[in-house]
Amino acid sequence: MSSQFRLLREQRFRPFFLTQFLGAFNDNLFKNALVVLLTFQAASWTTIDPALLANLAAGIFILPFFLFSASAGQLADKYDKAWLTRLVKVLEIAIMAVALTGFLAHSLAVLLGALFLLGCHSTLFGPVKYALLPQHLHEDELVGGNALVEAGTFVAILLGTLVGGLLAAADHGDLWIAGGGLVVAVAGYLNSRGVPPAPAPEPGLKVNPNPISETWRNIGFARKDRPVFLAIMGISWFWLYGALFLAQFPAYAKNVLGGGEGTVTLLLATFTIGIGLGSLLCEKLSGGHVEIGLVPFGSIGLTLFGLDIALASPSVVPAGAPLAISAVLAQPGMFRVLLALLMLGVFGGFFIVPLYAMMQSRSAPAQRARIIAANNILNALFMVVGALSAGALLGAGLTIPMLFGVAALMNAAVAIYIYRLVPEFLLRFIVWLLVHSVYRLRTEGVEHIPAEGPAVLVCNHVSFVDALVIAAACRRPIRFVMDHRIFRWPVLSFVFRHSRAIPIAPAREDAAMMEAAFAEVSKALAEGELIGLFPEGKITADGELCPFRPGLARILEANPVPVVPMALRGLWGSMFSRKDGPALSRPFRRGLFSRIELVAGPALPPQTASLPQVQLQVAALRGDWK
Structure with a gap:
């Protein structure tokens, strides 16, 4: 794995990596801190139910992905991506200033507006982030670069979530949240100044302001190459599958494992470490090239370990809940649950990194950012559908372990369907398995x-x-x-x-x-x-x-x-x-x-x-x- 870590020392990658890492960290710091703050101090802000507020905040953050992803893809194909990166970071600083105003004025509307703008910031940066990598990296570095970005993103999500929760619980937490977010945004901008130029592939592109027609057009670009489109569908499915697990962690920790907030953090950290390990191992297992044979390998692990979590989960909530982390870890079968969760993350890395690299390497350069924008739209759509489906199944009487089992079986069905449509994935897996076994x-x-x-x-x-x-x-x-x-x-x-x-x-x-x-x-x-x-x-x-x-x-x-x-x-x-x-x-x-x-x-x-x-x-x- 030395070759991918070598990228962290190079000017063409390090500033970009740090910029995107700090952006993901700040997104989750502010989002989670705001949810925690509103959950435990809701009465001083509004009469809306805290549970409804949490879902409202999640919906407000993801809404811009539907509204503006198509426009973001056009801008990333029309303008230099390094310049856009710096523009996004300036926007992030302004958003944190809006958030500070919201805290000082004690205005929930302003804070939710800042959250919406932060979603716009992430929407604009998404196509830039993934379309920039093929311009700065060689083909044999693309898997390693994507692995570092995916691992870094999940670590940033974990750290941002943890730090956001800590700041929200501190005295004068509102000012700590806004001040911390502002410092991180400034650090992101300073790093973005070192991103090398990434010239626009289509500078003469005329921007279509209609998000509906442009979204459909971007999806049309993606569908021109069937393997690329199915890679996007695979990525979107992974985000549905992963988000479904992540969303259940609080209730799973409390109602199944009998733990408290510390147990939620333990589950999130275990899954995040697994994703990071799997992503980083991809470069080693693929020989430095885009090896889509790892995708079926990843889907097998996602199914098996998803089922294992369902089967290993306790059937009765332990007495004395909420338990301390040490007591939760002492329960029979808990090691198996954590190992299955870790391996779920590892195989998730095997699944997602080659798909991102394949989408980037096979997309037409002049339309790459718009294809990535289509991917972001479908990712958001799949996550929303997954959240609604999970809610419906839980409302119908399924337990959380049963929900995990159903999701794992659905993952197997989706994988079989994709590999029947595009045998290239399965062929590369057979070839990869032969050469590595x-x-x-x-x-x-x-x-x-x-x-x-x-x-x-x-x-x-x-x-x-x-x-x-x-x-x-x-x-x-x-x-x-x-x-x-x-x-x-x-x-x-x-x-x-x-x-x-x-x-x-x-x-x-x-x-x-x-x-x-x-x-x-x-x-x-x-x-x-x-x-x-x-x-x-x-x-x-x-x-x-x-x-x-x-x-x-x-x-x-x-x-x-x-x-x-x-x-x-x-x-x-x-x-x-x-x-x-x-x-x-x-x-x-x-x-x-x-x-x-x-x-x-x-x-x-x-x-x-x-x-x-x-x-x-x-x-x-x-x-x-x-």
Whole structure:
């Protein structure tokens, strides 16, 4: 994880990180402090019921996300994002001044107005925050940067909530809240001055002031790329799921665990630490690239540990409530509840960070901020629907543990639905699982694979999983040309079909299939795709390179594209190779996590990529290690 923490020392990331951290901290400091203040001192402010006030405050804060997200996305695409960041921080200082006025005048209306303005501040900064990252970070830093932002945001939420509660309970708490918020806002502005320029992708954009039509237009931008839109839906679902759990913590602590305010803090801290750990681990588990294979892994954990919290929760409120934290921790099964909550956060990090990185990296740069604005609108909508649904289910007689169980089962259903619509998520998970459970893959030279445009990747053929290993190392989809018998191999056939592999047969077996394969290869290259080729035509029986067949020459004659020579090392002798007999005849003979390598050389121009030259290159890359 050293690479992502290195970003905190760099000028292109550190000022932005601190700015967004302080903004999230201030949002939650003021919001929670105001709710606590109004809950315990409501009589001196208004005759409205405190419970209604708390929900009113939450609704006022989230309302701007519906009203102004579309406009915020337009502004972030039209103007320099560093300039907008500083403008937002100036607005935050002004909002804290309004809050101070509200406290001095003892005016609830002014304070709720300040809360609404703080929601506007967060709404404006949302598209700026996530659209700025791809402009300042390289592709292999995007996951790490998002991980730090997500971890920092949840830590800021936790700290802001805790500090807000402490300030509200202090003598002259109203002045401490306003003064603290003002200091944090000024600190945020000072940090924002160090954010490097992030030029507007579409400076000539004409801003549409109609939030309804612009919201629909932004959602239309997001829907142009189906995986991006489903990533947004996945992010929105996570916020619904996470917010549902977070909203129940006070009642869960009091009515299920028998604790008090300290228990609520313990639950919130455990979940927040889990989110932070999961987010930071994403960069390590994904190899520094956008690895959407972690998303199904995350959804599995969100379901299992959500169910575990439901099953581990006490069925009867302990006697003597409210209990001190030490007494709550001494209850049977409490360690299991906290561990499940921690792991719920960890797997939430695995789920959310790759989705954010995918949304950013695959969105059209000229529309990225507006797509992120659409994401923010849908996030807010899902959270509101989740809150209403939770209220309805609890009102119908469900206990809080039962609500957690229903949410976990719904999470499984949503995940299955998304992965059926976009098999790419599940395919990447299978590939990721293979490479991280059976092998330890090291790559070298994979930067030679073109980031865009057509190319043919040529590699030696050692085992039945060669294509999966190469796919794990390459972030672009690859269409492999493979023997029709391997294409139909049990279990792996699912992966090969959904990754649009191209089955081929020798002319003597099925001439029509062979011609159809070459035609499909030409079509794919014409559309700018990558083709993966094993020109030996079969899996090696002795570990040595077999003579390359002329199919590569025929492909290049019809489609003069670059050829990237590659070599797999260490797969000979693994259970998927044919060493000492058929594949899988001696499972795990080399144990788990055996070391393998994929090495790629510089791309060869089609004019010089003769069959003998390519074979020499592949042999040189492989060396003596089979």
